[in-house]
Amino acid sequence: MLRRISASCRSNTWRRAACRIARLFLMRRSGMRARVLPWVLVLAAEACASLGPLAQIIQPPRFEQADRTSEIRLARPSASRPLGGASVRVWTRVTNPNPIGFTLSSVRATLIVEGEHAADGEFPLGLPLAPGQQSTIPIDLAIDFSDLPALAGIVRRAAAGRSLAYRLDGTVGVDAGRLGRPTFGPMTLVTGELQVAGF
Structure with missing residues (x-):
């Protein structure tokens, strides 16, 4: 980490000073390091020429x-919808595992039900998450059976009241301010079972 910070600094006096502060805290072994280090890194990022x-x-x-x-x-x-359809609500709990806050800006989701591609959706969220914070959010998707004849078996199982195995894959975008707006995925977000509700 020390080498990375040194490589990203330039000759500007203010930048050199900020990066020296970052290196100083990285070398410290006191308990204060764990609390202060994330913010030192953010300040160093603003001062250094490269945030990569x-x-x-x-x-x-x-x-x-x-x-x-x-x-x-x-x-x-x-x-x-001449063949009918279905609405799906997947409840998820999302956690920010980082020592700095960010905004969960978007989720592009793909729903797989009983091994069959069932639906896609894009959700602009704008959900702020502090460091370590959790939040419960619903992801709603619509299935049109006329577009997906392969889902006929799912209709039969659902009509019989059986639960359905699902997997939710997705690409997730976050806004971390000066640290950028990275996108993660595609990756599996959550798996579980869908319970059949009434018409």
């Missing part, structure tokens, strides 16, 4: 099943 090495410290938000039931609700056939 520091931007790499941002980890993607962590997704897992929330303590709420994810559901699939069948929709009856209609003029716009």
Whole structure:
């Protein structure tokens, strides 16, 4: 880390001073280091000419099943959906594992149900997350059975009231201010079972 910070600094006097401060705190062994180091790195990032090495410290938000039931609700056939469809709500708990805050800006999600591609969706969120903070969010997707004939088996299982295995894949974007706006994925966000709700 010391070498990375040194490589990114330039000749400007203020920049050299800020980077020396960052190196000083990196070499300290006191308990204060753990509390102050993230903010020193941010200040050094603003002072140094290249943010590349520091931007790499941002980890993607962590997704897992929330303590709420994810559901699939069948929709009856209609003029716009002659074969019917379904609405899906997946409850997720998202955590910021970083020592600095960021905003969860977007999620592009792909829903896989019983091994079949079922739906895609893009969600602009704008959800601020402090360091270590968790938040529970719903992800809503719509399935049109006329577009996906392979999902006929899913309709039969859902109509029988059986739960359905799902996987939610996605690409996640965050806004970390001066550290940039990295995008993570595609990756698996969460897996679980969908419980069938009534019409």
